[in-house]
Amino acid sequence: MIDYTFQWRVVWRVWPELAKGAVVTLEITVLSMLIGLAFALVFAVVRRSRIPVLSQFVHGWVELARNTPALLQIYMAYFGLGAFGIHIGAYTAVLGAIAFNNAGYLTEILRGGLESISRQQRMAALSLGMNRFQAYRYIIFPQVMRIVFLPVMNQTIWAMLGTSLGMIIGLQELTGATAFQQSLTFRPFEFYFVAAVAYYVIAKTIILASRLAAARLFRG
Amino acid sequence: MIEIQDVRKSFDTLEVLRGIDLTVEKGEVVCIIGASGSGKSTLLLCINGLEPIQSGRITVDGTDVHARGTDINRLRQRIGIVFQQFNVFPHLTVLENVALAPRIVLGNSRAEAVDKAKTQIAHVDLTDKLDAYPAQLSGGQQQRLAIARALAMGPSYMLFDEITSALDPELVGEVLDALRMLRGEGMTMVAVTHEIPFAREVANRIVFIDEGRICEMGPPAQVIDDPQEERTRQFLSKVL
Amino acid sequence: MGSTAVPLYSSGFSWGDFELMLQGAGITLVLTLLSGAAGTALGIVVGWARTLDRWYITYPLVGYIDVIRSVPLIIQFILFNSVFAILGFRISPFWSGMFTLSLYIGGYVAEVVKAGIDSVPRNTRRAARGLGMSYFQDLRYVTLPIGVKAVFPAWIGLMLGLMKDTSLIAVLGATPPELLRASQIIINRIQEPLLILLGAGVFYFVMCAVISRFGGRVEARWAIERGVLR
Numbered sequence: 027m028i029d030y031t032f033q034w035r036v037v038w039r040v041w042p043e044l045a046k047g048a049v050v051t052l053e054i055t056v057l058s059m060l061i062g063l064a065f066a067l068v069f070a071v072v073r074r075s076r077i078p079v080l081s082q083f084v085h086g087w088v089e090l091a092r093n094t095p096a097l098l099q100i101y102m103a104y105f106g107l108g109a110f111g112i113h114i115g116a117y118t119a120v121l122g123a124i125a126f127n128n129a130g131y132l133t134e135i136l137r138g139g140l141e142s143i144s145r146q147q148r149m150a151a152l153s154l155g156m157n158r159f160q161a162y163r164y165i166i167f168p169q170v171m172r173i174v175f176l177p178v179m180n181q182t183i184w185a186m187l188g189t190s191l192g193m194i195i196g197l198q199e200l201t202g203a204t205a206f207q208q209s210l211t212f213r214p215f216e217f218y219f220v221a222a223v224a225y226y227v228i229a230k231t232i233i234l235a236s237r238l239a240a241a242r243l244f245r246g
Numbered sequence: 247m248i249e250i251q252d253v254r255k256s257f258d259t260l261e262v263l264r265g266i267d268l269t270v271e272k273g274e275v276v277c278i279i280g281a282s283g284s285g286k287s288t289l290l291l292c293i294n295g296l297e298p299i300q301s302g303r304i305t306v307d308g309t310d311v312h313a314r315g316t317d318i319n320r321l322r323q324r325i326g327i328v329f330q331q332f333n334v335f336p337h338l339t340v341l342e343n344v345a346l347a348p349r350i351v352l353g354n355s356r357a358e359a360v361d362k363a364k365t366q367i368a369h370v371d372l373t374d375k376l377d378a379y380p381a382q383l384s385g386g387q388q389q390r391l392a393i394a395r396a397l398a399m400g401p402s403y404m405l406f407d408e409i410t411s412a413l414d415p416e417l418v419g420e421v422l423d424a425l426r427m428l429r430g431e432g433m434t435m436v437a438v439t440h441e442i443p444f445a446r447e448v449a450n451r452i453v454f455i456d457e458g459r460i461c462e463m464g465p466p467a468q469v470i471d472d473p474q475e476e477r478t479r480q481f482l483s484k485v486l
Numbered sequence: 487m488g489s490t491a492v493p494l495y496s497s498g499f500s501w502g503d504f505e506l507m508l509q510g511a512g513i514t515l516v517l518t519l520l521s522g523a524a525g526t527a528l529g530i531v532v533g534w535a536r537t538l539d540r541w542y543i544t545y546p547l548v549g550y551i552d553v554i555r556s557v558p559l560i561i562q563f564i565l566f567n568s569v570f571a572i573l574g575f576r577i578s579p580f581w582s583g584m585f586t587l588s589l590y591i592g593g594y595v596a597e598v599v600k601a602g603i604d605s606v607p608r609n610t611r612r613a614a615r616g617l618g619m620s621y622f623q624d625l626r627y628v629t630l631p632i633g634v635k636a637v638f639p640a641w642i643g644l645m646l647g648l649m650k651d652t653s654l655i656a657v658l659g660a661t662p663p664e665l666l667r668a669s670q671i672i673i674n675r676i677q678e679p680l681l682i683l684l685g686a687g688v689f690y691f692v693m694c695a696v697i698s699r700f701g702g703r704v705e706a707r708w709a710i711e712r713g714v715l716r
Contacts (some may be wrong), residue, residue, distance in 0.1 A: 028573045070419075085591035094693035095650035098666055102687075105679035149296050150333035154347035154399060155323040164346060168337045183556070194657065201560055213634045215568040222557045222565060229556035244337070 036211045037220050047203025048224060054199065055119050055186040061121075062128025062185075063178075069129065070136035084133065097191050099123040104195050116197040124188050128181060135177045139170040171209025172244045179236040183229050190225075200224060247271055248293060248403060248436070255285075255292060262288050264458035265302070270403075270436055270445035275429055277445035278438045280455035281481060286438040287330075288404045289455070292327055295437070306403065307399045315407030316472040323351060327405040328411050332388040334380045334395070339378045340367060352399065359398075366394040370424050386417030393424050404428065406437035446470050454478050499681070503672045507682075510668030511689045517664060519654040521587035522645050528588065529595020534625075536600045547596070554593030559654050562586050567658055579658035587655070591648045598640045602633030635708050642701035646694055665689055 037044075069084045091099070103126075104119035114122070143166050153159035186218035190201035198206060200221055248272075255263040258293040264283040270276050278286045291297040293304055295311045295318045309321055335343050344363035348354045354362065360464065367373055369389035380388055389409055396404060406425065410418045420435045422444050428435065428446050439445050445452055452469040454462045462475045473479045532550070542575050554562070570577050577585075606629045614624040617671045625647045653666035663671060669686040 089691075090687075093646070094690045095653040095666060097653045098687055099691065100677070101666075101670070102683050105673065106683045107680075109680035115406045141528075144333075146329060146331055146333045147335070149291075150335070151323075152296060152319075153294060153322055154395070155319045155351040156347065157319050160350055165335055166349060169335075172337065181294065187556075187558045190560050191654070193560060201558060204561075214564060215572060218561050218565050218568070220635060222553075222561050223560060225561065226553060226556045230552075 032216060033213055034212050034220075035217055035218050037207075040207045043207055044200065044224070047200040048228070049141050049200075050117070050192075050197070050203075051189050052184065052228070054117070054124060054189045055182065055190070056190075058121055058124040058128050058185050059182050061125040062132050062181075063126075065129035066132035066136050070140060073133065073137050074140060084107040087126075088130045088133050089131055091127045092134075096127050096188050097124060097194065098242070099126060100172055100191055100195060116192060116195045120189060120197055120199070121196065122187050125187070128185055131181055131184075132178065135181065136170070140166070142157040143169050164183055171239075175235040175236070175240055175244070179233065180234060182236075186228060186232065187225065191226040247307060248301075249305045250289075250293070251293060253286060253289070253299050253304060255297065255299045256266075262294070262458050263299070266455075266458075266460060268453060268460065268463075269382045269435065272402075273432050274433055274450045275435045275448050276437070276451050276453060277449035278436065278453045278455060279440070279442065279445060279481070279485075280461075284455045285458045286455050287407050289384055290327065290407050290436065290438055293405060294322050294327055296327075319351070325397050325403045325405060326399060326401035327397055328389070328392045328407065328409050330408040332380075332385070332392050334388050334391050336380050339377050339379055340383070340391055341374060342423060343391055344398045345378070347395070348398050362398050363394075366398045367391075369397065369427075370394045371420075374449060384417060385413045386420045389413065389417075389421045389422055393421075402434060404433055404435045406439070407433065408438050410439070411486070429457075440485065441469060442482070455479065456481070490707075495574040499672070499676060499678065503676070506663075506668045506672060507665065507685065510663055510665035511693065513624035513662055513664040513668075514652050514666075514690075515693065517584065517587065518645065521584050521591060521652075521678065522590035522648055523588070524584075524606065525591030525648070526595050526641070529545065529593035530575075531601050532592065532596035533599025536596065536605065537603050551593045553598055554590055555597075559586075559590055559651055560657050562590055563654060563657055579660040580662075583655040583658050583660050587648065587652065590651075591644060594644050595641065598644065599633075600639045601640070603629060603637040606631075606632045638705065638708075639701065642697065646697055649693060650690065 035161050069087070072080050072084050073088075075081065082169065100123040101117055103114060103123045104116065147165055147169065148161055151165040152158075155165070189199050192199045193202035193205050196202065204217050204221040211217070248268075250266055250268040253263055253266045266285075266289060268276075272400075279287070280286050288297060292299050293306070293311065296351055306321060306325060310316055311318070311321060327442070335346070338346065341360065341363055345356075345359040346365055348362050349356060349359040351408065352359075356479065359485055364373070364376070367376065370393055372387060372390055375383060375387065380391065383391065392409075410421055413421065418441070423440065423442060425435070425437070426442075426448060437445070437449075451463065452466050453460055454469055454473075454475075456477045462469055462473060462478045469478065470482065493649075532547050536547055563583055563586050566589075567579065567582045570582050610632065611624055611629055614628040615621075619627065652664055655664060656667040656670070660667075665686055669682045673682050676682075
């Protein structure tokens with residue numbers, strides 16, 4: 027039989043601390059996605075243009091981001107950069123590493139999206155007298171948006187879950203705050219269970235909101 | 247007038263057009279026939295500059311299509327093209343598909359563009375589908391939409407690239423009807439087609455292209471009913 | 487971590503350190519292979535069961551997949567570990583971590599498997615049944631082989647992700663240490679984070695490259711098969 031008394035009140039008592047952690051989690055998620063998208067937009071176009079040095083640089087970035095653990099990337103930012111005399115806080119390290127990672131994955135997502143819009147759509151646009159910019163602005167980009175929307179949302183969820191790695195270097199995001207609070211009470215199950223529920227609710231909210239947005243944005 | 251003089255075009259080492267000479271007069275309907283891979287579709291893409299050429303010259307109303315100084319976007323407003331695979335814009339409604347280019351390319355006001363679009367959509371008999379998206383249309387309807395989209399730019403010339411090849415047989419008729427109607431209105435047209443009976447019916451001239459060269463050219467009564475060249479006979483015996 | 491502190495013992499990168507990292511890489515591979523195999527087996531069953539379209543099967547499975555994919559792996563590690571403790575199971579952090587990894591990757595594999603089965607055209611399945619094949623014969627000889635090829639690249643992607651995620655088992659303090667934890671241990675001693683992390687990065691990179699290469703090979707072979715058949 028289970029010889030364990032669940033105590034939820036200890037968790038309830040410190041909920042403002044956990045909420046503060048959740049805010050940090052959301053903050054890093056949003057910022058890292060925005061930064062990642064900004065880089066990825068440029069990177070995707072560079073990759074397609076095949077400009078020699080730049081294209082290889084982007085390729086290297088993408089491979090590094092995708093083929094090493096995110097935790098290693100965070101360690102790199104937090105401990106590794108010290109070798110160059112750069113010392114950054116846990117917040118900046120996590121934000122930087124997750125944004126680095128996002129940029130890598132999003133570049134591939136955007137590139138795939140661009141490639142899937144057939145050459146013929148571009149031709150049709152040009153044949154109507156549109157210039158290249160107009161073809162991108164009115165024909166290609168809106169179609170890419172629909173194709174990449176769900177993958178980008180998945181990346182957002184991944185980034186959100188990934189911020190939990192901050193706990194390992196002592197960042198007080200949701201997981202970190204949970205770890206700290208439970209260390210004062212030694213009720214790991216209750217604390218982490220509540221955190222898990224919180225993550226689940228956040229993830230579901232993001233998905234639901236994006237579904238609604240997609241339904242409104244992409245009719246037809 | 248479209249003048250094509252000694253045009254050569256290759257993809258890498260493969261020469262697809264090996265010296266084409268052809269003149270299309272105002273009001274004329276020219277049908278280009280030939281086996282697949284003979285270079286017919288490429289020729290159409292070269293006429294409105296969607297594919298570059300290696301040598302020769304193509305002029306439309308005296309403007310050199312491939313010259314450096316040519317404002318190709320402006321020239322393309324005068325040459326409409328309809329593709330085999332429709333290439334309608336899947337993210338736009340029927341009305342938006344047709345009204346977009348007049349608005350952003352010709353600089354029409356929204357109301358003007360919508361007016362123009364509605365006229366052309368009625369022309370191809372799609373008025374009841376104004377707010378539908380392409381995915382909700384049949385192949386024949388999508389192809390008529392593509393025709394309306396090109397017509398809304400008020401082109402002087404229309405190019406058709408095997409526009410019935412991707413259609414189910416029962417949908418071919420409605421698209422060809424749209425072409426017959428255009429011919430009745432005196433539109434200058436160049437059509438690459440596999441519909442030999444249709445070509446015989448509407449064309450002033452038939453051009454038979456074989457391996458990148460014009461093999462035989464003349465009125466339908468000659469090229470289709472009484473071909474002079476052995477290659478033409480062989481081709482026709484296969485498709486008829 | 488004062489940089490002026492005099493090291494208590496050898497501060498250089500020793501042969502023993504290299505061995506520790508090598509062993510760590512081996513542990514990373516073992517974790518990946520074992521939990522990858524268990525998770526894939528679990529995912530195939532769950533993914534297939536999802537296609538049965540019975541609400542009393544679908545609902546719980548969707549719940550499982552949903553939760554697995556919406557909660558950080560770190561928290562899953564800790565929660566399952568404390569559940570084992572609460573239930574009174576004496577299980578080492580290493581195997582508790584292995585259990586969590588398998589359950590975790592299984593949820594992702596299930597989605598991929600379902601997508602694979604769904605990707606097989608209905609008429610192909612009808613054709614198989616039309617030849618007199620039973621439901622399971624159709625699944626075994628027609629649907630799964632076609633579906634597997636469709637989603638194989640996605641599965642390889644999952645395995646790459648799994649290998650990187652094994653590094654999080656560090657939160658349980660599992661022994662023996664996998665690659666990243668081993669690196670961390672060495673860094674604590676010799677205070678050369680950049681060098682060690684770069685080394686660990688190269689290890690991961692190479693292991694990822696091997697898995698990718700293997701995936702590419704298999705795909706290329708299938709492409710040839712298709713070419714011959716066509």
